[in-house]
Amino acid sequence: MLGLMQNWPLTVDRILDHANSAFPNREVATRAIEDGQLKRTTYAQIAARARQVTNALRERSIAMGDRVATLAWNTDRHLEAWYGAMGMGAVLHTLNPRLFPEQIAWIVNHAEDKIIFFDVTFTAIVEKIAPLLKTVQLYVAFTDRANLPQSSLPMIAYEDFIAGQSTEARWGGFDENTACGLCYTSGTTGDPKGVLYSHRSNVLHAMAANQTDVFGCGARDVVMPIVPMFHANAWAIAFVAPMCGAKLVMPGAKLDGQSVYELLEGEKVTFTAAVPTVWQGLLGFLREHNLKPTTLKRVAIGGSAIPETVLRAFEEDYGVEVIHAWGMTEMSPIGTTGKLLPDHYAQDHEAQIKAKMKQGRVPFTVEMKIVDDEGKLMPHDGKAFGRLQVRGPSVARAYFKNAGAKNERGECLETCGFFDTGDVATIDPLGIMQITDRAKDVIKSGGEWISSIDIENIAMGAEGVANAAVIGVAHPKWDERPLLVIQPKPGASPSKEAILKFLEGKIAKWWTPDDVQFVDAIPLGATGKINKLALREQFRDYKLPSAQAAE
Numbered sequence: 001m002l003g004l005m006q007n008w009p010l011t012v013d014r015i016l017d018h019a020n021s022a023f024p025n026r027e028v029a030t031r032a033i034e035d036g037q038l039k040r041t042t043y044a045q046i047a048a049r050a051r052q053v054t055n056a057l058r059e060r061s062i063a064m065g066d067r068v069a070t071l072a073w074n075t076d077r078h079l080e081a082w083y084g085a086m087g088m089g090a091v092l093h094t095l096n097p098r099l100f101p102e103q104i105a106w107i108v109n110h111a112e113d114k115i116i117f118f119d120v121t122f123t124a125i126v127e128k129i130a131p132l133l134k135t136v137q138l139y140v141a142f143t144d145r146a147n148l149p150q151s152s153l154p155m156i157a158y159e160d161f162i163a164g165q166s167t168e169a170r171w172g173g174f175d176e177n178t179a180c181g182l183c184y185t186s187g188t189t190g191d192p193k194g195v196l197y198s199h200r201s202n203v204l205h206a207m208a209a210n211q212t213d214v215f216g217c218g219a220r221d222v223v224m225p226i227v228p229m230f231h232a233n234a235w236a237i238a239f240v241a242p243m244c245g246a247k248l249v250m251p252g253a254k255l256d257g258q259s260v261y262e263l264l265e266g267e268k269v270t271f272t273a274a275v276p277t278v279w280q281g282l283l284g285f286l287r288e289h290n291l292k293p294t295t296l297k298r299v300a301i302g303g304s305a306i307p308e309t310v311l312r313a314f315e316e317d318y319g320v321e322v323i324h325a326w327g328m329t330e331m332s333p334i335g336t337t338g339k340l341l342p343d344h345y346a347q348d349h350e351a352q353i354k355a356k357m358k359q360g361r362v363p364f365t366v367e368m369k370i371v372d373d374e375g376k377l378m379p380h381d382g383k384a385f386g387r388l389q390v391r392g393p394s395v396a397r398a399y400f401k402n403a404g405a406k407n408e409r410g411e412c413l414e415t416c417g418f419f420d421t422g423d424v425a426t427i428d429p430l431g432i433m434q435i436t437d438r439a440k441d442v443i444k445s446g447g448e449w450i451s452s453i454d455i456e457n458i459a460m461g462a463e464g465v466a467n468a469a470v471i472g473v474a475h476p477k478w479d480e481r482p483l484l485v486i487q488p489k490p491g492a493s494p495s496k497e498a499i500l501k502f503l504e505g506k507i508a509k510w511w512t513p514d515d516v517q518f519v520d521a522i523p524l525g526a527t528g529k530i531n532k533l534a535l536r537e538q539f540r541d542y543k544l545p546s547a548q549a550a551e
């Protein structure tokens with residue numbers, strides 16, 4: 001027997017239509033790309049202009065299922081193109097401008113994008129890749145005619161692209177499983193892989209992401225997604241804010257400490273989200289100028305493990321609640337968040353900080369488990385670490401045009417209905433998950449696993465350390481031993497001895513790195529995470545003193 005409720009497909013056009021009818025005058029403020037000035041609009045205007053985008057796309061023969069790419073920062077125009085394409089059933093494909101141009105070109109060709117919307121700051125990238133692109137018919141610069149860059153490409157200003165188009169357009173009306181968005185994973189091994197979100201997966205994920213113990217935003221919030229829309233859908237914020245009527249602050253191209261601080265204060269931001277490196281920039285600026293955020297209540301930090309110094313600075317110095325988030329592009333992206341449970345509130349502050357350093361627990365719609373190499377379930381005792389596998393309605397079940405793609409273990413994407421995340425984790429008796437490593441970054445020493453992330457987190461707290469990374473280096477006796485690579489703070493010169501002394505007692509003795517090396521800059525990948533592949537390459541010919549001694 002079927003239920004007798006209305007059929008209301010979960011398509012994302014309904015999110016902006018909801019904002020338009022329930023919160024038409026709620027503001028969307030953007031730091032303009034052209035001049036860095038603040039520009040103000042509303043959900044009603046965004047909804048009208050998004051429909052103009054739809055009409056302009058239809059005029060250019062873009063149809064359902066066609067891929068429409070953006071190479072752009074978080075702005076009002078990006079939001080309009082996002083909903084304009086998704087609303088009509090086209091697939092909005094966010095490109096990551098931090099990738100190498102050749103990688104971007106490969107991705108565009110693989111996705112068969114027909115149009116690229118781009119910010120003028122990325123004109124040089126577009127010009128460089130254009131000769132390599134096989135399917136792109138038109139380049140639309142997110143600007144007006146006066147600011148249109150000189151170029152020989154078939155290029156049009158966004159304002160001209162939508163000018164004269166009707167603000168009425170048919171949206172939705174298709175199956176909720178229709179493809180909606182496309183985002184390629186950073187691809188540290190092999191070619192990048194496309195994650196193809198559906199309308200249903202995005203709507204359900206946005207609702208899951210805004211549960212009270214996840215982002216918990218409401219109409220009184222002022223939300224600033226610093227995490228770019230090209231980094232896994234800005235972690236759902238481009239859907240969450242219009243869904244709940246929060247004011248949106250789009251930071252554009254300027255993500256340095258001072259620019260972020262100006263927007264936090266000027267726009268009275270209450271909730272924001274970004275990877276740890278952004279927060280290190282902001283915290284450095286605050287300390288240097290003896291400033292405090294005065295309206296900020298919650299900050300989501302994810303994409304890589306949160307350094308303890310960042311957690312403590314927000315929570316202890318500024319009274320801002322940190323929501324530690326773990327996820328991945330394949331999970332839309334939210335997998336867990338670190339909001340505390342009643343049991344934690346019965347514990348002291350230090351125990352709570354320790355709990356918040358963990359990646360957290362699953363919201364409704366995500367299931368997770370840890371398994372050993374044979375796929376056997378591991379205990380949830382907070383000690384045993386195994387491969388983290390997940391499933392849910394917003395988890396990828398195959399990659400775009402690459403159904404047979406293998407994960408890092410050489411398995412197909414689906415393992416018994418679960419997605420193998422490539423992460424290694426523990427789960428404690430309260431259900432709190434802690435990432436101990438990427439499967440490929442774990443250091444295998446004498447048959448036992450050493451967590452590179454644990455050591456990095458602790459080393460980050462040592463005097464004079466700006467960034468820390470641990471990689472496994474070949475060792476004749478132990479297979480691999482850890483090497484700690486340190487990027488000192490400007491002007492600081494911490495010693496190897498001081499850093500190793502700092503680690504003493506904080507990690508198991510046999511986890512102690514065999515050596516410490518200092519570098520000017522630890523290489524970061526396209527989404528701001530430590531690029532271990534590049535680091536391993538950098539230290540390819542390096543020999544541990546202990547290895548030389550053992551030979």
Ligand code: AMP
Binds near residue numbers: 326328329
């Ligand atoms: P991406 O799909 O590029 O966002 O990368 C996802 C990967 O980032 C995950 O599989 C983790 O390895 C890592 N990651 C994301 N969030 C966290 C976190 N809070 N702590 C540790 N690692 C994280």
